[in-house]
Amino acid sequence: MAVLEILPLAFVMIAGPQILSAVFLATSENWRRNSAAFVTGSAVSISLLVTVAYFLGSGANSQGTSNDTLLGVVLVLLLVAMVNTYRTREESEPPKWMGKLEKATPKFSFRLGFLLLGFFPTDIFTSVAVGSYLAGNDLPWTDFIPFILLTLLFLALPSLILLAFGNRAETFLPKARDWMNANSWVVNEIVLLFFIAMTLNNLFG
Structure with a gap:
C-alpha cells in the first residue's frame, strides 16, 4: 500500500518544465542520446535526494517533534503561490534556457x-516527501524504486512515442510542446493544488 x-x-x-524539457529534447537534432542523457541525469539526482531524505528522516523520527506549525506555514505559502500564478498567467514566459534545447548536446x-529534477523547488519537496514518508513509516528504502521508475517512464514518454509512431509523432510532439509552453500556468496550478491537498491531509488526516 505504501x-x-x-x-x-x-x-x-514531471509536471511543469520537466516534461516540457523532455518534449523539447525529443524534438531536438540528436534526440535519442539527448533523451537518454536527460533521463539518466534525472535518475541520479532523484535517487540522491530520496536517499538523503530517507536516512535523515530515520534519525529525526526518534525526536517525535510536531510539525503542525510548519505545515500551516507551507499551506499559506502554497495558497499565495497559487494566487500569484493565476494573476501572472498572461505574463509567464518559458525559461531562456529552453531555447537551447533544440540544439542540445547529451x-x-x-x-x-x-x-531540473534535483534542484527544482517542487521536485526537492516531492523527493524529500517520499524519503521522509518511507522513513517515517519504517519502510525499506527500496520501496522508492517503483516511484522513480514511473517518474523516469514519464520523462522518457516523448521519445518512446517518437520511437513507436515515427512520422506521426514528429507532427504531434511539436504541437504538444507549443500547447504546454503556452499553458504552463495551468500545469503549475495543478501541481500546487496537489501539494495543498497533501498538506491539508497531513494537517487534518
Missing part, C-alpha cells in the same frame, strides 16, 4: 536532467 500512496507523486515530479541534457 508504494501506491507515493506513486501519484511521480506526476508531480552533456547538456544530462546536466539539465540532474539539475
Whole structure:
C-alpha cells in the first residue's frame, strides 16, 4: 500500500518544465542520446535526494517533534503561490534556457536532467516527501524504486512515442510542446493544488 500512496507523486515530479524539457529534447537534432542523457541525469539526482531524505528522516523520527506549525506555514505559502500564478498567467514566459534545447548536446541534457529534477523547488519537496514518508513509516528504502521508475517512464514518454509512431509523432510532439509552453500556468496550478491537498491531509488526516 505504501508504494501506491507515493506513486501519484511521480506526476508531480514531471509536471511543469520537466516534461516540457523532455518534449523539447525529443524534438531536438540528436534526440535519442539527448533523451537518454536527460533521463539518466534525472535518475541520479532523484535517487540522491530520496536517499538523503530517507536516512535523515530515520534519525529525526526518534525526536517525535510536531510539525503542525510548519505545515500551516507551507499551506499559506502554497495558497499565495497559487494566487500569484493565476494573476501572472498572461505574463509567464518559458525559461531562456529552453531555447537551447533544440540544439542540445547529451552533456547538456544530462546536466539539465540532474539539475531540473534535483534542484527544482517542487521536485526537492516531492523527493524529500517520499524519503521522509518511507522513513517515517519504517519502510525499506527500496520501496522508492517503483516511484522513480514511473517518474523516469514519464520523462522518457516523448521519445518512446517518437520511437513507436515515427512520422506521426514528429507532427504531434511539436504541437504538444507549443500547447504546454503556452499553458504552463495551468500545469503549475495543478501541481500546487496537489501539494495543498497533501498538506491539508497531513494537517487534518
